[in-house]
Amino acid sequence: MTFNSMTFNRKTLASSIALAAAALMASGAQAQMSNDEVRIGYLADMSGTYRDLAGPGGLEALMMAVEDIGGEVNGVPIDVFSADDRNSADVGANTVRGWFDEQNVDLVAGMVASSVSIAVTKLLEENDGLGIISGSAASSITNEHCTPNHIHWVYDTYPLANGTAKAVVEQGGETWFMLTADYAFGHALEGDVTKVVEDNGGEIVGSIRHPFPTNDFSSYILQAQGSGADIIGLANAGSDTVNAITTASQFGVVQAGQQLAGLLIFLNDVHAMGLEDTQGLLLTTGWYWNMDDQAREWAERYYERTERMPTMVQAGIYSSTMHYLETVAEVGTDDPETVRAAMAERPVEDFFSRNGYIREDGRMVHDMYLAEVKSPEESTGEWDVYEILATIPGEEAYRPLSESQCDLVNN
């Protein structure tokens, strides 16, 4: 359009002024948005052991949240980029450092291996950024490693031990033999479980720390059988848990009267092993796709895009991203400190989180669920694998603030 073609009259003049004013106001809001974009970096294991519980599926969930909010907040577009941390703290930290230096990232999302997450939280603090951790297990992330710059969303080792171990002891599983992955996460989980078992009147009669990762569990299963314990507790994750359970089934552990307690089991693990080998297994989960209508509705949308049902981590990534974007829209800025504070003021209530809220230590406390794996006869479909036995209220599930070692908590 050229200047000459414009015709002025009073009406167009008035509307021009109104438009200009509106534009001014809008740009006033935009000034609060760094780089005129909301930039989200998704960091996860995209190709290794932990790929299927978050990985590309988690990125898809994040994109769903971005699309559902319209691809923009307050008129500025949302830009999403991603990287594979290959479960290496070094690779993860270097990637995030680059995101701060060159891309001015506003939110770091995803984050699976606990070692990577802990390294990244240090960077978030140094750079005054904001991160939401969805995949990691270590409860230390919001305990001794807490910062004002990150939030831990889906679950951690504390409710895993508290939910599963407590329920198992209450059902009469009093003597435990632990199979523990020989690294930080396994040790932490074993510690949490030992405490819960002993507090509830049970006893740990033996334990083995196996190398991470281990392919063949037959020797350890045989030793666990020899111990005569009621329960074989698996303080490991991913392929180690899958291998241990498969092997136990081959050696007739359950038929011989012992029970397995898997402490960290994801939907994709059960799907991979099949119900024949996993039926009757008790586990604690932060979410299950088939737990109610709201969850099912979202899960089915996700399924249409990926042809897999979402894990609790993938659902949590959507939930946390949505909570973040809605908060940004509400406060009109992507300034990390303001957004972090405003996120904590809004309750987290959606298809994923029930009775959820963000504590000062960065823990998103929400209801957890004790589930049992269905038998092949009970299951009505490929992904129909859990029966929810009980809801564990968030307050009971997570480590109480009174026991916190986090500097942000006034004890």
Added chain:
Amino acid sequence: MTMIFGVPLMVFMGQLMLGLINGAFYALLSLGLAVIFGLLKIVNFAHGAQYMLGAFAALLGLQYLGLNYWAALLIVPLVVGGLGMVIERLILRRIAHLDHLYGLLLTFGLALIFEGTLINFFGVSGSSYPTPEALEGGMNLGFMFLPTYRAWVLVAALVVCLGTWFIIERTRLGAYLRAGTENPALMQAFGVNVPLLITLTYGFGVALAAFAGVLAAPLYPVSPTMGSSLLIVVFAVVVIGGMGSILGAVITGLTMGLIEGLTKVYYPEAANTVIFLVMILVLLLRPAGLFGKEA
């Protein structure tokens, strides 16, 4: 109860049995590597991927074609071995005259491509392969409950290992093979088609890996990464036995299985490293390996 170094005799016997079964696996896999290296001088880093392809082919065959376990045990090694022959014909042959290192890098690259492609389609969690009905359940040996399938693995692996050793060391075909790799020009002058012999040998080594893959399918989750974790251990076994020694690979495979099994009882933390410790010792004291011929 009789104790051996603080471990009850029963448990000790059970662990020896398991060690032997794992050893049979190592033997089968290192045998394929030893055949390929001993006769063709190719350091086949794709061996783990080919083992994984064997397991995957069995799984997909069952899911989509209704191919049962016994048929898979026969057909899958042929199919994957055939793929191996295509690879030898189209790619490996072109670099046969170069240093071994090029073959190593090339096969490693191929392994990454196979693995990456399957990860892209199937993810890393893997799927389970049902134990064939005839081999379900187990037997009580008095000192342990032995799943029937594991007993079968031990027998099948040993039979294949000994059969391979017999063919290569004791038959006319084996003699041709050994002669063809020793002095190809002379063999060709006698009217033997040496390039064909080489293609068939590579195919046979790959088929052994695929056979091991089918055997492993009901034991471990079938996943694209199942081969890479095993490959390094198997290479250590081959180095300990002496690169290229066929009997060495079999005996070392079984022995390393036993040593690893005992480590899992006495000091489980070291179970993944003990084989490499043995490898270091052997390299220091007998660089050509326990059964290798000094160069």
